[in-house]
Amino acid sequence: MQPNAQMEKRSAALLSISAACTMTALKLAVALSTGSLGILSDAIHSGVDLLASALTFVSVRISDRPADANHPYGHARFENVSAFIETFLMVASAIWITTDACRRIFFHPIQIRYSFWPLLVLAVSVCVDLWRSHQMHTVAQRHGSAALEADALHFRTDIWATAAVFLGLIASWISSSQLGRRFHLGWLHYADPVAAILVSGIIVYLSWKIAHRAIYVLTDAVPRETLASVLREVRTTKGVLGVDQLRMRRSGTRYFADLTLSMPRQLTFQRSEQLVAEATRAVHRVVPETDVVIHTVPRSTSAESIFDKVRAVASRNNVMLHDVSVQSFEGGLHVEQHIEVPETMPLRQAHEFVRGIEDQIRVELPQVESVLTHIESEPATIEKPVALAQDEHMEAELRASAATLPEVIDIHEVLVGRVGENISLSCHCTLPDDLPMQRVHIIITALEDRFKLRCPEVDRVLIHPEPATDNHHG
Numbered sequence: 001m002q003p004n005a006q007m008e009k010r011s012a013a014l015l016s017i018s019a020a021c022t023m024t025a026l027k028l029a030v031a032l033s034t035g036s037l038g039i040l041s042d043a044i045h046s047g048v049d050l051l052a053s054a055l056t057f058v059s060v061r062i063s064d065r066p067a068d069a070n071h072p073y074g075h076a077r078f079e080n081v082s083a084f085i086e087t088f089l090m091v092a093s094a095i096w097i098t099t100d101a102c103r104r105i106f107f108h109p110i111q112i113r114y115s116f117w118p119l120l121v122l123a124v125s126v127c128v129d130l131w132r133s134h135q136m137h138t139v140a141q142r143h144g145s146a147a148l149e150a151d152a153l154h155f156r157t158d159i160w161a162t163a164a165v166f167l168g169l170i171a172s173w174i175s176s177s178q179l180g181r182r183f184h185l186g187w188l189h190y191a192d193p194v195a196a197i198l199v200s201g202i203i204v205y206l207s208w209k210i211a212h213r214a215i216y217v218l219t220d221a222v223p224r225e226t227l228a229s230v231l232r233e234v235r236t237t238k239g240v241l242g243v244d245q246l247r248m249r250r251s252g253t254r255y256f257a258d259l260t261l262s263m264p265r266q267l268t269f270q271r272s273e274q275l276v277a278e279a280t281r282a283v284h285r286v287v288p289e290t291d292v293v294i295h296t297v298p299r300s301t302s303a304e305s306i307f308d309k310v311r312a313v314a315s316r317n318n319v320m321l322h323d324v325s326v327q328s329f330e331g332g333l334h335v336e337q338h339i340e341v342p343e344t345m346p347l348r349q350a351h352e353f354v355r356g357i358e359d360q361i362r363v364e365l366p367q368v369e370s371v372l373t374h375i376e377s378e379p380a381t382i383e384k385p386v387a388l389a390q391d392e393h394m395e396a397e398l399r400a401s402a403a404t405l406p407e408v409i410d411i412h413e414v415l416v417g418r419v420g421e422n423i424s425l426s427c428h429c430t431l432p433d434d435l436p437m438q439r440v441h442i443i444i445t446a447l448e449d450r451f452k453l454r455c456p457e458v459d460r461v462l463i464h465p466e467p468a469t470d471n472h473h474g
Contacts, residue, residue: 008139008142012135012136012139014057015132015135016053016057016132016136016155017050017053017054017057019128019131019132020046020050020053021050022128023046023124023125023128023129024043024046024047024050026121026124026125027039027040027042027043027046027121027122027125028040028043028047030043030118030121031043034118039118039121039122039165040097040100040196041097041100041101041165041195041196041199041200042122042125042162042165042199044093044096044097046125046158047093048086048089048090048093048203051086051089055082055085055086058082062075062078073249073251073256074251074252074254077217077218077251077252079252080213080214080217080218081214081218083210083211083213083214084210084211084214084215084218086210087207087208087210087211087214090203090204090206090207090210091203091204091207093203094199094200094201094203094204094207095200097196097197097199097200097203098196098197098200100193100196101193101194101196101197101200102193102197104193105193105194119166119170122162122165122166123166125158125162126159126162126163126166129155129156129158129159129162130159132155133152133155133156133158133159136149136152136155137149137152137156140152149213160202165195165196165199167195217250220249220250222248222249222250222255226248226286226287227246227248229286230246230248230257230282230283230286230287231243231246233282233283233285233286234246234259234261234279234282234283236282237275237278237279237282238278239263239264239267239271239275239278240261240262240263240275240279241261241262241263241264241299241301242261242262242299243259243260243261243262244260244261244262244297245258245259245260246258246259246260247259248287248290254289254290254291255287255289255290255291256290256291256293257283257287257290257291257292257293258293258294258295259279259283259292259293259294259295260294260295260296260297261275261276261279261294261295261296261297262296262297262298262299263275263296263297263298263299264298264299264301265298265299265300265312265315266304266308266311266312266315267298272296275296276294276296279292279294280292280294300312306326306333306335306365307324307326309361309364309365310324310326310335310337310361310364310365311324312364313357313360313361313364314337314339314357316360317353317356317357317360319339319340319341319357320339320340320378321337321338321339321340322337322338322340323336323337323338323374324336324337324338325337332367332368332369332370333365333367333368333369334368334369334370334371334372335361335365335368335370335371335372336371336372336373336374337371337372337373337374338373338374338376339354339357339373339374339375339376340376340377340378341353341354341375341376341377341378342377342378343377343378345377350375351375354373354375357373358371358373391414391416394414394416394425394455394458395414395416397451397454397455398411398414398425398427398447398451399411400454401447401450401451401454402429402447404450405443405446405447405450407431407432407435407439407443408429408430408431408443408447409430409431409432409468410429410430411427411428411429411430412427412428412430413426413427413428414426414427415427422459422460423457423458423459423460424458424459424460424461424462425451425455425458425460425461425462426461426462426463426464427462427463427464428463428464428465428466429444429447429463429464429465429466430466430467430468431443431465431466431467431468432467432468433467433468433469440465444463444465447463448461448463
């Protein structure tokens with residue numbers, strides 16, 4: 001939380017303490033001087049306000065602390081705990097006030113000493129409560145403070161409680177005046193303890209509202225509308241198959257969301273990361289600044305081809321796969337594939353590893369009757385080729401081979417090197433832009449084969465196809 005926000009919350013809490021302290025002292029003095037239970041109940045109510053404000057101040061200071069090892073979600077919920085504790089103080093005062101009011105009504109009536117000062121104090125109390133309720137509510141809404149909001153709600157109901165005491169005091173005064181005796185209004189003498197009971201009822205109602213809000217947050221309850229909106233927004237993320245789980249909780253002004261998303265299993269890690277970022281932005285569109293943690297689960301889709309399923313098995317085993325072919329023969333499928341394993345892996349271990357992959361392919365694709373794997377070694381060292389003197393001869397032979405293929409427009413960037421006893425050649429081959437990749441592969445393979453017939457000493461040939469529009473060597 002920003003320092004300015006912390007200072008504003010603490011200042012509001014300190015102002016509340018000062019106001020509560022002043023009004024409690026004034027009401028208590030007037031209640032003792034007049035004997036009014038209504039004013040005494042209001043004074044006790046203000047005393048509870050004082051304790052609650054002090055508790056709010058402490059809770060605000062604690063809730064502003066950053067997250068630590070023992071509180072990974074921060075300390076913001078201490079405000080909700082504070083608000084919950086406040087309700088017990090309020091209910092206790094309501095019980096005491098109601099008990100004393102019933103005692104005065106049924107057993108020990110007390111004569112109230114009337115004067116102008118009690119009415120003035122009550123009027124000032126209403127003005128103070130109006131001011132501090134507005135201040136607390138504004139700060140609470142701005143910074144999402146549960147403790148300050150509880151105080152603001154508390155002070156708003158104080159106004160009605162004080163008004164009830166005010167009317168009860170006037171009614172009680174009327175009962176003992178000449179007007180009351182003339183019109184037989186002696187029963188209004190009970191208006192003061194009745195007003196006290198009314199204040200108790202307001203206190204209990206207020207306590208329930210504060211407790212309900214605190215319990216709602218402390219039990220990790222989140223509005224259904226918020227959850228539904230987050231689900232709807234995340235499901236619209238292109239590439240996300242589904243939301244398996246969504247959990248949200250709130251601590252202070254901040255939400256925390258944990259999601260489990262189903263994604264196509266053929267996605268790369270980089271693409272999965274992009275989808276996670278998009279899903280996070282979807283959550284933020286509903287609830288800004290939410291702390292989002294997303295777990296992804298790979299899922300197969302109905303759009304997967306046989307080749308996708310074979311590659312998925314290889315990906316699950318973290319191996320490189322290429323040159324996959326599938327043949328249909330007499331109602332069954334036959335799969336051929338090339339798999340790369342570490343060059344230092346022993347043959348027996350490599351064979352067992354590949355056989356396990358073949359078994360998984362048969363489980364994944366029951367219609368596959370046989371799988372044949374060409375095992376290749378995966379290089380783990382960086383090659384350092386040495387240029388050969390006869391590279392011009394090999395380049396000439398390569399160009400002669402290319403001349404036998406009418407689609408080949410140009411051959412350039414020919415590199416010839418030796419790695420140990422092995423000779424390798426690489427080049428760029430220009431072809432028409434609109435040539436289908438299937439035909440491109442056939443031409444490149446034919447060029448490699450024809451060149452090796454001319455130069456059988458070359459062990460490896462790598463030809464990179466280029467579209468004519470990208471070729472500046474023609």
